[in-house]
Amino acid sequence: MELPAEINIKDFAYITRRRLRDEQGEPKGEVFLWRRKGEEEFNYRLKCPYCGTEEESTVILKRRPYRLKCSNCERSILIEKLVHK
Numbered sequence: 615m616e617l618p619a620e621i622n623i624k625d626f627a628y629i630t631r632r633r634l635r636d637e638q639g640e641p642k643g644e645v646f647l648w649r650r651k652g653e654e655e656f657n658y659r660l661k662c663p664y665c666g667t668e669e670e671s672t673v674i675l676k677r678r679p680y681r682l683k684c685s686n687c688e689r690s691i692l693i694e695k696l697v698h699k
């Protein structure tokens with residue numbers, strides 16, 4: 615997956631890119647999660663490690679550790695750590 619071309623790193627409050635592992639520990643998925651400065655919603659691009667579905671959406675995340683939910687298999691996906699830029 616590629617980050618959107620319009621992204622400019624200085625506009626970000628948070629951004630992370632992580633590989634996601636399935637139950638066997640295989641890095642089958644990937645997530646980009648970011649929030650622009652001044653915005654409440656996080657944007658994400660997700661490849662689910664469990665079912666392989668790729669999706670792009672927005673979500674409001676309040677408490678760490680952040681979790682996303684796959685819209686296809688409905689598994690909860692833990693984002694273990696965010697890098698603060």
Ligand SMILES: [Zn+2]
Nearest residue numbers: 662665684687
């Ligand atoms: Zn899934």
